[in-house]
Amino acid sequence: MWALFIWVSLLVISITHWVYSWRNPKCKGKLPPGSMGLPLLGETIQFFKPNTTSDIPPFIKERVKKYGSIFKTNLVGRTVIVSADPDLSYFVFQQEGRRFQSWYPDTFTNIFGKNNVGSLHGLMYKYLKSMVLTLFGYDGLKKMLPQVELTANKRLELWSNQESVELKDATASMIFDLTAKKLISHDPDKSSENLRANFVAFIQGLISFPFDIPGTAYHKCLKGRENAMRMLRNMLQERRRKPRKNPIDFFDYVIEEIQKEGTILTEEIALDLMFVLLFASFETTSLALTLAIKFLSDDPEVLKRLTEEHETILRNREDADSGLTWEEYKSMTYTFQFINETARLANIVPAIFRKALIDIKYKDFVNDAHRLYDTSRLGGDGLSTSCTFESKKESTANNASKHFMAFGGGMRFCVGTDFTKLQMAVVLHSLVTKYRWVEIKGGNIVRTPGLQFPNGYHVRLHKKIY
Template sequence: MFPPLVYVIVILIIALLNWLYSWRNPRCNGVLPPGSMGWPLLGESFSFFSRNTSFGIPPFVKDRMQRYGPVFKTSLVGRPVIVSTDADLNYLVFQQEGQLFQSWYPDTFTEIFGRQNVGSLHGFMYKYLKNMVLKLFGPESLKKMLVDVEQAANASLKRWSMEGVVDVKEATAKMIFDLTAKKLISYDSESSSENLRESFVAFIQGLISFPLDIPGTAYHKCLKGRRQAMRLLKNMLQERRERPRKVQGDFFDYVLEELQREDTVLTEAIALDLMFVLLFASFETTSLALTLATKLLSDHPLVLKQMREEHDAIIKQKGDADSGLTWSDYKCMKLTFQVINETVRLANIVPGIFRKSLRETKFKGYTIPAGWAVMVCPPAVHLDPSKYKDPLDFNPWRWEASTHTQRVQGVKNFMAFGGGMRFCVGTDFTKVQMAVFLHCLVTKYKWDPIKGGNILRTPGLQFPDGFHIQLSERD
C-alpha cells in the first residue's frame, strides 16, 4: 500500500496533465485552425509583445503564417484568439459586424480606454456616439475647420524654423493635440495650470505593452496616465456645468447639452470615456503618420519634388500666395493623398483589430467557435506581395490606378482605417491634417534630417529616438 500522500500527488499530476491537454487542444464542433495555444494563462503573449525593428510583417505573425497558413489559433493574455491574415476572412469579419462578429478588445484594453468607450459599445449606443462624433469630424465641420488646421500648421512650422533642431514626432503631436483639445474642450496649453498632454504621454508609453500592473512597468504608468487625464476631464466637465456658456463653442458644450436632456441615453461615464478616446486617437496616430511621411519624403527626393510641384501649382492657380486653402484646393491634392495612403500602409500603426465571434462560424474548412476573439492583422495584408508589388517599397504611384475592380479589391486589401460599419470616423480629419501640414511644409520649407528616424514595434509603432530635423525657409 502506498501512503495517502502518493495518491494525492498522482491525482494532482493527472488533473494537471488533463488541464494542460485541454488548454493545448480546445474543444470545437469542427476543425480549429492550426496553431499553438502556448503556455497556460500566458499563451503566446510574450512573443506577441516582443520588440522588433522591421517594416515587414511582425515576426510573431510571419513565423506562424509560414508554419500554419493565413489563419491560425493562438492565445494572448489568457484569451483564445483566431488570427486572420486572410483578406477574405477580414472582409467577412468587418461586414458581419453585429451579426457574426462584434467589436471586442481584451480586458486590459478596456481598463485603459474605459469600460464604456466607443469601441466597446454596440448597436444603438455605438451609432448614437458615432453620430455625435460626426458633428465634430464630419465633412461639413471639416470644411469650416480647414482654416484652423492651416493656421496651426503655419504657426508651428514658423516656430520650428527658428528653434534649430526639432523632433518631428514630439512637435507634430503637440501641434495636433493643442488643436484638437481646443476644438473638443477649449483647452489652451499656454494658459492652463495643468499639462493635459503629459498625462497622455504617460498613457501612450504603455498602451500596447504586457499587462502587468506593477509599479515601474509601462502598463502601470499607462493606467496612471489615464487616471490623471480622466481626473482633469472630469474637473473640466464640472466647471462647465457650474459656469455654462450661452453659445455652444466646442464639443464639450454639445456633450453637456446632451447630458442635460431629459430623454438622453448619454451618461457622464460614457461622455468622459468618449472625450478621452477622441483626444488620444486624434493626435497620437496622426503624429506617427506625419513623422513617417516626413522621413519617407526625406528618403525619396523624387516624390518630394513632385509633391512640391503639385502644391506650388495649387498656389500659382490661386494667384495669391497668402490666401488660405479652400476645400477645392484640398480636393486637388492627388499625389498627396497617394502619399498619405502609402505612408499609412507602410506604417501599420494598428498591428491588430479585434473582434469577438458571436456565433460559430465556418470559413474555408475551419471553425471559429462562438466566444473566441478574432484578430484581423492589417500588416499581413498591407505587406502581401501578391496584393502590393514590392510591398516594402515606398511607392505612392501604386495608388494611381482606380478601376472598379481595383477599388473593390481595395476595400479588402487596405485596412489602415478599419473597415465595415466601424470604419474610423476620424479618417477624414486625419487626412485633412496630414494633407494641410504637408502642403505648408513643402511649399514654404526645406529640411535636413539630423538624427533618429528609427522605428520600433512593441507591437505598436514607435520612434524611440524621435526624428530630428533642421527646418529652414525655402529660397
C-alpha cells in the same frame, strides 16, 4: 508510500490533461492550425517582442508561413483566431453587429474606460458616432481647414528657428493643441495643469504587459488616464454650473446632449468619449506624419512628385498669398495616395479584435461563438507591406476595401479618417512648399507591437529661398 505515489500520479495526470486542453481548445468543428504557446502566457511574449521591420511583423509573418493566413494562438490568456486573409477580414468587418462585434481585452477597457466607444454596440455606438461626425464630418472639416493651415504655418515657422526639432513630439504637441481646442477649448498657456503630459504617460504604457505595479509602464498609463479623466470631469462639472449660451466647442455640444430630456447619454460615457477622442486624434496622426516625413527623406523621387503637386496648386492661384481652398485640398491626388500608404504602415493599432456571436465556418474551419478574431493589418495581397507609394486604386478611396484596412472597415470604419488626412495633407503642403529639411539623428522605428521612435526623429528645418 503508495498514497504519495497515487497523489503524484494524479497530479501529473491532471497537469498533463490541463496542458493538453490548453493546446487543443474544444470546438464543435475544426479550428485553424496554430500554436497555443505556453500555459497562461500563450504566445504573448512573442507578440510583444520588439522588431524594426516595416514589413509584416515577424509574429504574423512566421505563422502565416507555417500555418497559412488563418491561424489560432493565445494572447494575454485569451484564445484568438488571427486572420491575415483579406477576404475573411473584410467579411468580419462587414458583419459587425450580426455575426461579430467589437471586443477588446479587459486591460484595454481598464485603460480606455468601460464605456469607451470601442466597447459599446448597437444604438449607443451609432448615437455616439453620429455625434462625433458633427465635428469630423464634411461640413466640420471644411470649416476647420483654415485653422489647420494657420496652425501648421505657425508651428513650422517656430521649428525653423530652432537648431533641431524632434518631429514626433513636435507634431504631437501641434495636433494635440489644435484638437484639444476644438474639443474642449483647452489652452495650454492658460491651464494650471499639463493635460498633454497625462496623455504622454498614458501612451507610454498603452501597449505593454498589464502589470499594475508602481514603476511599470502599465501603472503609469493608468495614472495618466486617472489624471486626465479628473481634469475632464472637473471641466464638465464647471460647465454644468456655468453653462454657456451658445456652444463654442464639442464639449458644449456633448453637455447639451446630456441635459436633454430622455437622453441615453450619461456623464461617464461622455467623459470616456472625450478621452478617446483626445487620444486618438493626436497620437495616431503624429506617428503617421513623422513617418511620412521620414519616408520623404528616404525617397527623393517621392518628395519630388509630392512637391510638384503642391507647387502646382500655388502656381494656379490667382492670389499667391491666399490660403488653401477646399477645392485645392480635394485635388491632392498623389498626396492622398502617399498618406494612405503611410497610414497603412504607421497604424498604431497592431490588431483589431472582434468576437464571434455565432458559430462561423470559413474554408473548412469553424470559429465558435465565444472565440475571438484578431484581424491583423496586412498589405494588398495579404502579405506585402513594403511602402512603394504607388498605391492600388483601392488605397485611394476614403472607404476600406479588401486590400486596404488601415482605418478599419464596415460600420466601425474610423470616423476620424478624414480629419487625419486633412491634418497630414495641410502640414505636408506647408512643409514641402516653404521648407527643406536635413536629418540630424534618430528616425529608426521599433514595433512592440505598436509603432515607436525610440530615439525620436530630429531634423533641422530651413526656409526655401526662391
